[in-house]
Amino acid sequence: MKTRLPTIAIGLVATLACGASVLAQQPAQVPSQSPAPAPSPAAPPASTPSPAQSTPLPTTTAPGPGPGTNQAPTPPAPDKALPPSTPVPPTAGRVPLVANPGDPSDVDEVTLPAKPAAILSGTAKWDQAVPNLKDAIAKIEAALAGAGVKATGKPISVFTRTDDDGFQYEVMVPVEAAPNPRPAGLPDDLRFGSTPSGKALRFTHKGPYEGIDQTYETVTAYLDAKGILVQDAFVEEYLTALNSPSDEALEVNIYALPK
Numbered sequence: 001m002k003t004r005l006p007t008i009a010i011g012l013v014a015t016l017a018c019g020a021s022v023l024a025q026q027p028a029q030v031p032s033q034s035p036a037p038a039p040s041p042a043a044p045p046a047s048t049p050s051p052a053q054s055t056p057l058p059t060t061t062a063p064g065p066g067p068g069t070n071q072a073p074t075p076p077a078p079d080k081a082l083p084p085s086t087p088v089p090p091t092a093g094r095v096p097l098v099a100n101p102g103d104p105s106d107v108d109e110v111t112l113p114a115k116p117a118a119i120l121s122g123t124a125k126w127d128q129a130v131p132n133l134k135d136a137i138a139k140i141e142a143a144l145a146g147a148g149v150k151a152t153g154k155p156i157s158v159f160t161r162t163d164d165d166g167f168q169y170e171v172m173v174p175v176e177a178a179p180n181p182r183p184a185g186l187p188d189d190l191r192f193g194s195t196p197s198g199k200a201l202r203f204t205h206k207g208p209y210e211g212i213d214q215t216y217e218t219v220t221a222y223l224d225a226k227g228i229l230v231q232d233a234f235v236e237e238y239l240t241a242l243n244s245p246s247d248e249a250l251e252v253n254i255y256a257l258p259k
Contacts, residue, residue: 094151094152094153094154094174095152095153095154096153096154096237096239096253097112097113097115097153097154097156097174097195097237097253097255098110098111098112098202098253101204102202102203102204102253103204104204104205104206107201107202107203107222108201108202109199109200109201109202110199110200110201110202110255111198111199111200112195112196112197112198112199112200112235112255112257113195113197114194114195114196114197115152115153115174115175115194115195116174116175116176116177116178116192116193116194117153117156117172117173117174117175117192117193117194117195118140118143118144118149118151118172118173118175118190118191118192119140119170119171119172119190119191119192119193120136120139120140120170120171120187120189120190121168121169121170121171121189122136122168122169122171123166123167123168123169124166124167124169125165125166126165126166126167129167129209129245130209130242130244130245132169133157133169133171133242134242134243136169136171137155137171137173137238137242139187139190140155140171140172140173140190141173143185143186143187143190144173144175146185147179147183147184147185147186148183149175149176149179149183150175150176151173151174151175151176152174152175152176153173153174153175153195154174154237154238154239155171155172155173155237155238155242156171156172156173156174156195156235156236156237156238157169157170157171157172157235157236157238158170158171158172158196158233158234158235159233159234159235159236160232160233161232162232172193172195174195175192178192178193179192196233196235196255196257198257199257199258200235200255200256200257200258201222201223201228201230201255201256201257201258202253202254202255203215203218203219203222203253203254203255203256204251204252204253204254205250205251205252205253205254206250206251206252207248207250208245208246208247208248208250209242209244209245209246209247209250209252210245210246212252215252215254216254219254219256223256228256228258229258229259230256230257230258230259231256231257231258231259233257234254234255234256235253235254235255235257236252236253236254236255237252237253237254237255238250238251238252239251239252239253
């Protein structure tokens with residue numbers, strides 16, 4: 001059977017094309033070329049305000065104009081950070097499958113414990129890998145929080161099948177214990193099971209997800225050199241939040257399970 005490695009490098013290269021952010025352009029203001037000012041300047045039409053006038057942004061660094069003669073000063077608004085578009089899962093205090101950290105320059109032989117986990121299955125195209133995995137993790141996190149089920153481990157993706165176009169996956173979040181009976185309100189497609197277990201080879205990737213194909217090339221070279229046959233299902237464990245394909249701070253453990 002084919003392993004994940006010959007196809008993931010092809011697919012993950014496609015994520016390079018969509019990792020860049022699209023920059024919004026603001027139209028430049030063109031100064032008036034009339035040589036003489038109008039006798040009485042007219043106010044701009046109400047139907048076509050400038051972007052700054054229609055959506056003024058508050059500032060906490062530079063004061064605005066002072067109050068009028070009969071106008072009471074307006075108290076400054078308290079500083080308030082804007083929330084992210086997608087909440088970042090609170091995984092800082094959770095432990096990975098293997099407690100001791102991996103070395104990006106080396107390969108570790110480890111034993112993965114079987115841990116209870118909440119699981120969502122799905123499929124995705126390679127160029128949508130990060131958005132799909134990120135959304136699946138967020139869906140599990142929200143469901144567990146709403147049901148009062150305690151999450152204890154880092155999010156995991158198990159790639160169960162791959163080809164040139166896309167992949168099938170199981171996203172897992174380890175929990176303290178699988179609830180019994182099942183809490184009401186959980187999504188129908190969320191189930192409870194256990195994380196992959198047994199002997200494994202751990203490779204560590206640090207840097208953008210769009211460059212993870214280089215780490216998988218290292219995995220391929222190592223397995224070929226050692227003549228090691230592995231299972232088709234590769235495991236990725238996200239030690240830091242899976243935010244975007246270009247996140248420089250991303251850290252991922254990649255586990256290959258020998259046959």
